[in-house]
Amino acid sequence: MTETEPETQSTDGNELPATTESAPESREAGNAPKSAGDELPGTPEPEEDRADPSDAFGVLGNEVRMAALRALVDAETEGEGSLAFSELFEATPADNTAGFSYHLRQLTDHFVRKTEGRYTLTYAGREIARAIRAGTYTDSVDFGPIAVDDPCPFCGEERLEARGEDNYVAVECGACDRPTLTLPFPPGGHRAHDPEGLLTAFDRHHRHRLSLMADGVCPECSAPAEAHVDYHDADGPESTRRPQVRFDCDRCGCRLRSPVTLAVLEHPEVISFYHDHGVAIRERPLWNVGEEWRERVVSEEPWCVRVSTKIDGEVLALFVAANLEVVTVRRTTASASAS
Numbered sequence: 001m002t003e004t005e006p007e008t009q010s011t012d013g014n015e016l017p018a019t020t021e022s023a024p025e026s027r028e029a030g031n032a033p034k035s036a037g038d039e040l041p042g043t044p045e046p047e048e049d050r051a052d053p054s055d056a057f058g059v060l061g062n063e064v065r066m067a068a069l070r071a072l073v074d075a076e077t078e079g080e081g082s083l084a085f086s087e088l089f090e091a092t093p094a095d096n097t098a099g100f101s102y103h104l105r106q107l108t109d110h111f112v113r114k115t116e117g118r119y120t121l122t123y124a125g126r127e128i129a130r131a132i133r134a135g136t137y138t139d140s141v142d143f144g145p146i147a148v149d150d151p152c153p154f155c156g157e158e159r160l161e162a163r164g165e166d167n168y169v170a171v172e173c174g175a176c177d178r179p180t181l182t183l184p185f186p187p188g189g190h191r192a193h194d195p196e197g198l199l200t201a202f203d204r205h206h207r208h209r210l211s212l213m214a215d216g217v218c219p220e221c222s223a224p225a226e227a228h229v230d231y232h233d234a235d236g237p238e239s240t241r242r243p244q245v246r247f248d249c250d251r252c253g254c255r256l257r258s259p260v261t262l263a264v265l266e267h268p269e270v271i272s273f274y275h276d277h278g279v280a281i282r283e284r285p286l287w288n289v290g291e292e293w294r295e296r297v298v299s300e301e302p303w304c305v306r307v308s309t310k311i312d313g314e315v316l317a318l319f320v321a322a323n324l325e326v327v328t329v330r331r332t333t334a335s336a337s338a339s
Contacts, residue, residue, distance in 0.1 A: 051110055056124070059111070064103045066132065067092040069111065072121045073129035082118035134188035140166050141190035148199065150288045154178045160287065162199060164190060169202055171287045180287040203285045210286075211266045213247040213256055214324060223251030227324035229303050232257055243297055243305050245324055260305050261293050262286060264318055269329045273309070273316040 060066060071091035075083050083091075085104070094100035108114055111125035121129060131137055141164055148160035148171060157175035164170075167190070170182040185202050193201050209219040218225045225247050232244045245263045247256045264270060265281060274281040284290060292311060298304040303322035308315055315332040 056110055059106050060128065062103060062106075064092045064094045064100065065107055068104060068107060069121070069125060069129040070132060072112070072119065073126065073133055076121070076126075082115070082120040084118055088119060134186060135191070136186055136188065139187035139191070141187045142166065143190065146195045146199065148285075148287070150285060151291075152176060152178070153180060153288045153291070156291075162202075199285070203287075206286060207265075207282070210256070210258060210262060214263050214266065218249035218252060218254050220254040221249065221252040223249055225249045225254070227263070229260060229305060229320065229322045229324060243295060243303075260295055260320055260324075261289065261307050263324055264307055264320060264326060265289065267318065267326055269316065269318065269326075269331070270309075273314075273331065274311070277311045277314070279311065 060069075068088050068091070071088055072083060075081075075087075085097075085101075088104065089097055089100045092100060092103075094103065104112065104119070107125070108119075109122075111122055111128060113120050113122050113125075143164040145161040145163050148162055149158075150160055151158050152160055152173035152175060155173060155176040155178070157173065159174035160171055160180065161174055162169055162171050164185070167184055167187050168182060169185045171180040172178070173180065183202075183206055185205065189201050189205065190198065212219040213225045214227070216225055216227070217223075226249075227245050227247050229243055229245045231241045232246050233241060243260055244257050245260050247254075247258070249255070270281060281289070290309070292309050294306075294308045294310075296306045296308075298306050298319065304327075305320045306317055307320055308317040310316075315330075317330045317332075318326045319328040319330075321327050
């Protein structure tokens with residue numbers, strides 16, 4: 001729904017709460033609730049072949065088997081879809097073919113598939129092998145301060161810095177000491193970019209993840225992600241509380257908290273509004289999307305947050321419900337503002 005109305009300027013400040021991503025919480029297998037989107041009409045119930053995690057990961061604790069997985073993913077990178085037994089044997093430190101045959105059997109079916117005498121990676125094998133190649137589970141990256149060429153969204157000073165610790169990146173202000181965001185970033189991303197490229201990749205990486213969450217899809221496992229708007233930062237004083245949206249995936253435990261503004265940046269009305277004013281909103285980094293944004297709680301029962309932005313005298317306001325649905329959009333025209 002889109003309306004045009006005279007704009008009443010909010011007196012609220014433009015401070016947005018920090019963006020954080022929590023580590024997955026432990027959950028009992030099989031207890032994840034189903035949502036309406038879990039099953040499609042007319043779609044047969046999927047067959048699930050679930051291996052015991054201790055058995056599946058226990059198989060990987062051997063250098064010969066790990067070398068075989070690395071050889072297969074390297075072959076895929078070079079355009080080869082599969083490898084013969086002899087090619088795999090040569091790529092590993094195995095002493096003889098009999099011993100290597102035993103190790104390969106341990107990988108077959110769950111991580112490796114044999115087809116017409118050649119071996120390829122299964123989905124699980126490919127995910128594990130790529131993670132090994134990227135250092136996802138083995139590398140821990142720290143880095144010193146990197147100057148960020150954007151003003152602080154809280155105090156306006158150009159003193160933002162990015163630091164890395166144990167594969168997490170924090171963007172903080174050296175003037176007001178307020179954290180803007182703290183989010184994980186894969187070690188492969190740390191190692192593959194120079195400082196400027198790292199910040200760009202970090203921004204694009206989390207824009208994509210946030211967009212998926214806002215669309216109801218978990219970026220980790222692709223199960224449904226639920227959104228809930230509330231005062232999730234309950235530890236602060238009531239006068240400084242800001243609404244946030246919390247995304248939860250009950251399947252894998254992925255959780256993310258974000259300002260409501262960041263969660264609606266990809267809304268078509270937002271993209272269109274900025275495009276009409278010659279601004280590419282997607283080029284602005286998540287740690288500072290512009291001082292023109294405002295958030296105001298319209299109602300708590302039911303929840304409704306008014307997110308607005310103003311450019312060249314024109315205002316776009318989105319009214320966001322508790323489940324992050326944009327229920328109303330109001331775009332103020334210049335003539336309406338003058339009347």
